[in-house]
Amino acid sequence: MSKPKALVMKPIDNVATATQEIAAGTDIVVSVDGKMINIHVTEKIPFGHKVAIRDIAAGEKIIKYGEAIGAATVDIRPGQHTHVHNLGGLRGRGDLEKENK
Amino acid sequence: MEFMGYRRPDGSVGIRNHVLVIPTVVCANQVARGISQNVKGTVWVEHQHGCSQLAPDAAQTARVFIGHGTNPNVFGVVVVGLGCEVVRAQDVAAEIKKQCPYKPVHCVIIQDAGGSYKAITEGAIEAHKMVEQASLLSREPIDISELILGTECGGSDACSGLSANPALGEASDLLIDAGGTSILSETPELIGAEHIIARRAINEDVANRCYATIKAFEDSANAIGVDMRGGNPTPGNIEGGLSSIEEKSLGCVYKGGTRPLVDVIGYAEKITKKGLIYMDTPGNDIEQLTGMAAGGCHICVFTTGRGTPTGSAIVPTIKVASNTAMYNKMKDNIDINAGTIVDGEETIQQVGRRILEEMVRVASGKLTKAEILGHNDFGIQRIGPTL
Secondary structure (H helix, E strand, O other): OOOOEEEEEEEEOOEEEEOOEEOOEEEEEEOOOOOEEEEEEOOOOOOOOEEEOOOOOOEEEEEEEEEEEEEEEOOOOOEEEOOOOOOEEOOOHHHHHHHHO | EEEEEEEOOOOOOOOEEEEEEEEOHHHHHHHHHHHHHHHHEEOOOOOOOOOOOOOOHHHHHHHHHHHHHOOOEEEEEEEOOOOOOOOOHHHHHHHHHHHHHOOOOEEHHHHHHHOOOHHHHHHHHHHHHHHHHHOOOOOOOOOOHHEEEEEEEEOOOOOOOOHHHHHHHHHHHHHOOOOOOOOOOOOHOOOHHHHHHOOOEEOOOHHHHHHHHHHHHHHHHHHHHOOOOOOOHHHHHHOOOOOHHHHHHHHHHHHOOOOOOOEOOOOOOOOOOOEHHHHHHHHOOOHHHHHHHHHHHEEEEEOOOOOOOOOOOOEEEEEEEHHHHHHHHHOOOOOOOHHHHOOOOOOOHHHHHHHHHHHHHHHOOOOOOHHHOOOOOOOOOOOOOEE
16 A cells, blocks of 8 residues: 555544645545545645545534534535634634724 | 662652853843853853842842752752852752752852952863762662653644644653653643633642633733734744644643643742642743753743744753654654654554654753754743832
């Protein structure tokens, strides 16, 4: 088996981490709890960055390591790059507290 | 498993035999440097603190100096003061001597010595004697249960949580299983992962202190009314694929392994218990390393995704790369490659074992790359304003 292009840490994760740069238009296979899932990557994913492996609705938690790492700020489709442009952290966000006041 | 270390007269163990020259105030930095540069076999540190500080800062600053002086990796200490500062060199020297009566400690005051040249001469003569005495000591076999490991991650990328951090966690578990001690720290990088660490606490009190410590840090960041991102995760972290402090934390917490959490202690406080200890430190690499060295850790294992040169003057720091590309690019600085885990060539357990074996070699005298490069990075966490 060749080296996986992206790793999923826990079965409930909705993103995978790229172990090499993945070009837009590439079809990759990720292993989720032993099951192989095909993902059509629609955007370039730099090394170490995340790619969505499921539909994630705006406001839904983004899960990596089986834990929430933030929430989607827009709808995210499988194969899309998931990073600071569409993921908002929920902790240490004094700016959000200020807005809520 | 044993390493070759120095047994001190009070029973503590050192893995280095440094003569440390330490200024208690920024104004004494150049004299401390002058002393050290004139005496081969000494190390020195410099900093911006020691005066115009409110009491909590002055106390923390003094605790860091005393902790470095009493660290068992240090054979003897030359403390350098100006003479009119808040953190008095005489007090620091006296406290080091009180805690470690067997150590040679000399205090030089620049204003009393008659200026910089005379202070450098006085300090150099005393340091010279200490180096001579230190060089007479021999290493002896010591069980690894006496080792205190400081864990650190800096310049993290998205691979840190997949490879280098879990491998360091494995090494930490192996050391604790052998009876040793490991320090987990970097409070801001536990925000979002506090439940993972707190559920391993040995009792409710430790769990509560864990939550309270992390909450206090988050509250202090929130109070400023800004998004933490950009400060932490840093621009380099974000470029490396980390999106939020939670994501960074969830990767960071792996380096603390899986064993029970026995205590939560403050910045630069002395480590007295065995097992996994959480020290409240900033995420800033230099301030964190300085806090753990002051607490008495012998050795640090520092994981990195982006690559970093940092090292302590008195605590050997082993660098572990999270990815092979950076390891190949930063061989000047990196001791171990854990990128083999991401490459599918090694397991987390195999790399964890390699880290432990490297720790034993370094504890026995092998120099780390940061030591060979002469990194003597030193930074004290600041609490309040400068007066």
